[in-house]
Amino acid sequence: MSEDVGRVALVEDDEDLRASTAQLLTLAGFTVDSFAMAEPALAAIDDQYPGVVVTDVRMPHMSGIELFRILHARDASLPVVLVTGHGDVPMAVDALKAGAWDFMAKPFDPEMLVAAVTRAATARALVLDNRRLRMLAESEEGAGLVGRSPAIKRLREMIPVLADANIDLFIEGETGTGKELLARLIHRAGKRSRHRFLSVACGAVPDAVIETGLFASGGEGSIVGASRGTLFLDDLDQASRTLQSRLVPLIEQRALQPSGGRAAVPLDLRVIAAAGDAGEAELSTVLPALFYRLATLRLRMPPLRERREDVPLLFVHLAGISAARMRRAMPPITAEVRDHLAKHDWPGNVRELANFADRFVLGLDGPVFGGAVEGEVLASLPDRVDVFERDAIVEAVVTARGDIGRAIERLGVPRKTFYYKVNKHGIDLRLLRGR
Structure with missing residues (x-):
């Protein structure tokens, strides 16, 4: 192996054995940190050590078993491989039950040591990667849009800019990409957050309830309830022509005109619409008079791929x-x-x-x-x-x-x-x- 596959903290008081083992592990691609005693190794190894510990059991001052126990208390996932004399095997087995990664009896097979250390290094790299991901995820919990790709960073930067901008938005993206999440984040970041975010699944609104539901002068599902807040029109490309035709004067005049000739109800609305990401062919299902009134600014939620x-x-x-x-x-x-x-x-x-x-x-x-x-x-x-x-x-x-x-x-x-x-x-x- 020519590339660096991880680090090994080698603790061995026998100078010749330490030198030969370090050479073996270096040739296998590892970066070796050598220690003649346990105490300096203990000072150098923390819970973020990016590798494996290989330690002799019998050493002056502090034994390898004591070193293992202290390291294990610091970080139970740090792999420790014990190198033992034949008389120390029962002690090493007990340490194995307590969480040591493996043990090798002297004289050990060089290939077996490299294989054990390689497996341990792979496991260690995975543990540290999991920790890194969790820390990153926790650091972005309040960000709403999680991710570090350029597209997501750009959208995240635009949220505070758009929050109080008095313009309507059109969000495009495949199903499941988070279009409504982006709309809600923009709503929450501005002054309108004190008022309602009304989400309308346009493709699921039957023509029969347009007047008695959405365009009623009151009620839980009425657009009137979103005044001073945000109206989110999800799947606008799936809305019926009847619904789209009723939305055009609403968005143009910012007023709800109930049926029956009653007086119009003025509305202070921020409208955010969303549609699929199949290109202009899909957007052709949206009436031009409606689309161009909404698409002051077009945003796109990228798919995961x-x-x-x-x-x-x-x-x-x-x-x-x-x-x-x-x-x-x-x-x-x-x-x-x-x-x-x-x-x-x-x-x-x-x-x-x-x-x-x-x-x-x-x-x-x-x-x-x-x-x-x-x-x-x-x-x-x-x-x-x-x-x-x-x-x-x-x-x-x-x-x-x-x-x-x-x-x-x-x-x-x-x-x-x-x-x-x-x-x-x-x-x-x-x-x-x-x-």
Whole structure:
């Protein structure tokens, strides 16, 4: 391996063995941080260390087991590989049950050490990537539009500019891209946020209720109720000609003309319309007199396939919302899930991604969970057992309000088995205690 595949903190008091092991790992592509004793290693390794720890067990001052225990308390997901003499194997097995990644008995097979460190480095990179995504998602929770692609950044920057601009807007985009979300964010950012945001699904309004519902002089669904607020016309391209014809004078005169010759009702409205993203052919279903009155400014919500760099971040954001709603801990994002996020086209866009996030949180679907994602292989029995074990542990800890002793008692397993399973399934106990 010629490229850098991660870091290894190598702790070994035998100078010759330390030098030869460092050379072995360097040739395998790792960047090696060498330490002759545990104390300086402990000072250099924090919970963000981007790699793996390989440590001898028997060392002066502080043993490798003590080093492991302190590092494990700092960060239970940091992989620690123990190198032992034959007499220390029982001690190493106990450490393995307590959460150590692996152990190697001296003299160890160089290929086996490289293989163990490679697996550990892959797992570590995934853990740190999950943390990074969660931090990014949390930092953007108040932003409304989650993402770092240029198109989303531009739309986010335009929200405060458009919030109090006295112009109507026309938002285009495929189904599920978040057109109504953008409209609501613009509404909430301005003075009109104190008043109603009325969303009208134009394609679902029968001609028979146009006069008695939308254009009535009062009532819950009447446009009158949105005065001084925002009228959002969703799927305008699917509206009937009758509805479109009634909307033209409303938007032009900013007044509602009830049927029966009654006096017009003046309205202070901000109108935002939305339609599909199939080009001018689809927009041809909108009356020109209506379209050109609304399209003072045309915005476009891009589909997910045009902003693939946003998919992992958006998924973490949606999964976090789902987990909070269902009162469940958010599972770690596995390599299989990341692969699916990257390769799937997401024709249903954010709506489809949100559905996948729900199934992910429940452990019911996706590449690992054996669900009905098209083209994926059903999960094996061991994978399903792992999902069950993980959910049982998470549920027990949450039910016990973070009291680990009560959770262990509820599960009916030995304490060592509990912590072994927690480490195996990558469960973040600190996160669960916070919830």
